[in-house]
Amino acid sequence: MRTPLLWIAGLALVVLPFVYTSPYPLHLLIIILIWSFAYTSWSVMGRFGLVSFGHGGFMGVGAYVTALLWNRAGLTPWIGTPLALVAAGVLAILIAYPCFRYRIIGHYFALVTLALSGIVLQVITATRDWTGGSLGYTPIRYQGGSSLYALQFTGKRTWYLIALAVWAVGLYVWHRVDRSMLRYALEAISEDEDAAAAAGVHVTREKLKITVLSAVMTALAGALYCQYQMFISPDTVSGISVSLQMVFAVVLGGIYVALGPTIGAVITILLAETLRISFGTNAVGWDNVVYGVLLVLFIIFLPKGILGSLLDLRRPKGPAPVHRPQADAA
Amino acid sequence: MHSIFDVYLLEALINGVLLGGVLALLSLGLNLVFGVIDVVWICYAELIMLGMYGMYFLYAVYHLPIGLAAVICIVGIAVLGVLLHALVISPLLGAAPINQMLATGGVLFFLQSAATVLFGIEFRNLGLRLPVLKLSGMFISYSRLLAFGAALCAMVLVYLFLSRTYTGTAIRAIAQDRQIMALMGVDTRRIYLITSAVGGALAGLAATLLVLQYDVHPFVGLSFGPIIFLICVLGGLGNFVGGFVAAFVFAELISIGGLYLDLEWGYVFAFAFFILMMFVRPQGLLARRS
Numbered sequence: 001m002r003t004p005l006l007w008i009a010g011l012a013l014v015v016l017p018f019v020y021t022s023p024y025p026l027h028l029l030i031i032i033l034i035w036s037f038a039y040t041s042w043s044v045m046g047r048f049g050l051v052s053f054g055h056g057g058f059m060g061v062g063a064y065v066t067a068l069l070w071n072r073a074g075l076t077p078w079i080g081t082p083l084a085l086v087a088a089g090v091l092a093i094l095i096a097y098p099c100f101r102y103r104i105i106g107h108y109f110a111l112v113t114l115a116l117s118g119i120v121l122q123v124i125t126a127t128r129d130w131t132g133g134s135l136g137y138t139p140i141r142y143q144g145g146s147s148l149y150a151l152q153f154t155g156k157r158t159w160y161l162i163a164l165a166v167w168a169v170g171l172y173v174w175h176r177v178d179r180s181m182l183r184y185a186l187e188a189i190s191e192d193e194d195a196a197a198a199a200g201v202h203v204t205r206e207k208l209k210i211t212v213l214s215a216v217m218t219a220l221a222g223a224l225y226c227q228y229q230m231f232i233s234p235d236t237v238s239g240i241s242v243s244l245q246m247v248f249a250v251v252l253g254g255i256y257v258a259l260g261p262t263i264g265a266v267i268t269i270l271l272a273e274t275l276r277i278s279f280g281t282n283a284v285g286w287d288n289v290v291y292g293v294l295l296v297l298f299i300i301f302l303p304k305g306i307l308g309s310l311l312d313l314r315r316p317k318g319p320a321p322v323h324r325p326q327a328d329a330a
Numbered sequence: 331m332h333s334i335f336d337v338y339l340l341e342a343l344i345n346g347v348l349l350g351g352v353l354a355l356l357s358l359g360l361n362l363v364f365g366v367i368d369v370v371w372i373c374y375a376e377l378i379m380l381g382m383y384g385m386y387f388l389y390a391v392y393h394l395p396i397g398l399a400a401v402i403c404i405v406g407i408a409v410l411g412v413l414l415h416a417l418v419i420s421p422l423l424g425a426a427p428i429n430q431m432l433a434t435g436g437v438l439f440f441l442q443s444a445a446t447v448l449f450g451i452e453f454r455n456l457g458l459r460l461p462v463l464k465l466s467g468m469f470i471s472y473s474r475l476l477a478f479g480a481a482l483c484a485m486v487l488v489y490l491f492l493s494r495t496y497t498g499t500a501i502r503a504i505a506q507d508r509q510i511m512a513l514m515g516v517d518t519r520r521i522y523l524i525t526s527a528v529g530g531a532l533a534g535l536a537a538t539l540l541v542l543q544y545d546v547h548p549f550v551g552l553s554f555g556p557i558i559f560l561i562c563v564l565g566g567l568g569n570f571v572g573g574f575v576a577a578f579v580f581a582e583l584i585s586i587g588g589l590y591l592d593l594e595w596g597y598v599f600a601f602a603f604f605i606l607m608m609f610v611r612p613q614g615l616l617a618r619r620s
Binding site: 049051095098099102104106107108110111112114115116117118119122123125126239240241244247248251285286287288289291292293294295296299300303 | 370418421422425426427428429431432433435436437438439440441442443444445446447548552555556559560563591594595597598601602604605608609
């Protein structure tokens with residue numbers, strides 16, 4: 001029943017840039033899609049209680065490795081981005097394997113990954129001879145403007161379609177994880193690691209799988225952001241504030257539903273843009289004032305997020321769905 | 331050449347010790363709150379940032395005597411700590427720990443951007459320059475010495491409060507077992523509020539000391555906030571002695587790393603050391619819980 005609707009919605013999204021060509025709304029949509037993908041990547045692991053504050057680090061690696069390989073080594077992003085993803089994956093294993101092996105969970109896991117965010121940010125800032133430090137970094141323009149080889153396009157339509165495709169892949173991955181054995185294993189783990197291990201779940205391996213998947217996806221979002229914006233700075237793609245921004249948008253939208261992170265991205269980005277347009281430079285900071293208050297209110301009153309709570313309203317009150325161990329865990 | 335190098339190293343070592351005192355004070359408040367209430371205040375550094383603004387406005391703009399300004403700041407941030415607990419933490423006491431952490435993350439966003447809106451993004455300072463102590467070729471600033479001394483005094487006071495008073499004993503008891511203490515007739519809510527007030531007051535005190543050395547701007551919290559969390563975790567969250575030791579280790583790493591390379595590399599070393607230690611000695615960190 002839902003499948004035809006899904007196809008119609010998808011088709012409408014693909015056709016959109018050919019019907020509606022105004023550049024600014026398209027730009028907004030591209031930004032929303034890229035961030036939605038990043039937030040979805042975070043929620044792939046975040047929904048299992050693996051709250052990471054290190055995803056800003058993975059995103060920074062994705063963006064900077066791609067840009068540095070292009071500028072310094074002349075490597076096309078077609079090779080550079082996969083290398084960046086590998087780098088992010090290796091980084092994720094380096095941090096996560098010992099964490100899971102030694103059962104660093106909950107607060108401790110969040111704080112270790114917070115340190116990772118800090119490290120990536122400080123390394124980018126400290127290697128300013130290479131990365132431009134806090135002033136930011138620009139990939140060199142390919143001479144012709146648009147080029148498939150350099151993955152640089154001047155037209156917004158191309159970018160919209162790329163971002164749409166990547167976002168759709170992100171949702172598909174989320175869906176696949178949702179339907180997999182991995183999900184049951186991870187839910188068992190988030191309830192009780194010992195019990196899960198006793199039931200035959202390889203705790204470390206399952207957690208590592210989802211973490212690497214999530215880190216690699218986040219790095220792809222970083223690379224995409226870099227290629228689209230053609231400018232990256234440590235504060236926009238890495239560091240603790242970006243990590244917190246991801247966590248926040250996902251919690252706002254709904255952490256346990258596929259489109260939750262997307263809804264979170266739509267709301268936060270539109271809110272920031274509306275405030276920016278209506279108040280101009282006076283609005284600097286206002287969007288985050290509103291975010292902050294909303295985040296606190298949401299966690300207290302609507303821990304399932306906007307979309308999650310709306311879906312709950314529609315659902316008849318039956319037995320509670322099984323996939324929410326964290327919400328009631330003391 | 332060699333002797334000059336040694337003087338720099340010694341200077342870095344001494345500055346590291348002085349920085350360690352301040353870091354120990356910073357982490358003490360956070361550690362206390364964690365140990366007793368079992369909540370990590372992600373926005374702790376932002377409370378300090380507000381205290382620094384308080385000092386700036388009271389002293390540099392309204393020209394209050396600096397001692398009075400400091401007292402007002404400490405009391406003000408203590409009140410903020412109580413408000414934070416009453417408004418944000420206590421509705422979430424039964425929720426998943428990670429939700430409490432995220433909620434204080436929201437408070438972080440709120441405080442940081444409220445400061446941006448209210449005070450702008452300019453760097454401000456007290457316009458107060460304490461003299462620099464010259465000691466056989468080394469330069470050590472009085473503001474650092476003062477901060478170090480005040481931090482040590484505050485820590486001794488907190489220690490005495492925790493070990494010699496009835497309330498302090500109740501606080502330590504709750505940190506050990508929060509279920510039983512309620513049965514023993516201790517009002518948990520009151521103890522939580524007192525702890526939050528003490529945690530806030532320590533943040534306020536740290537603010538009055540930091541503002542002597544550093545400029546204040548809305549994002550200043552991000553520059554030392556992560557370090558404070560790492561110190562608390564490295565020492566074992568809620569473990570006061572551990573936090574104290576960890577603060578000095580971190581400060582020396584930053585200070586000596588900053589001497590040989592850039593300050594950023596000092597931070598990188600400190601972070602990397604932290605992650606390594608988590609793997610080498612996880613049992614030390616988790617000892618309190620298991």
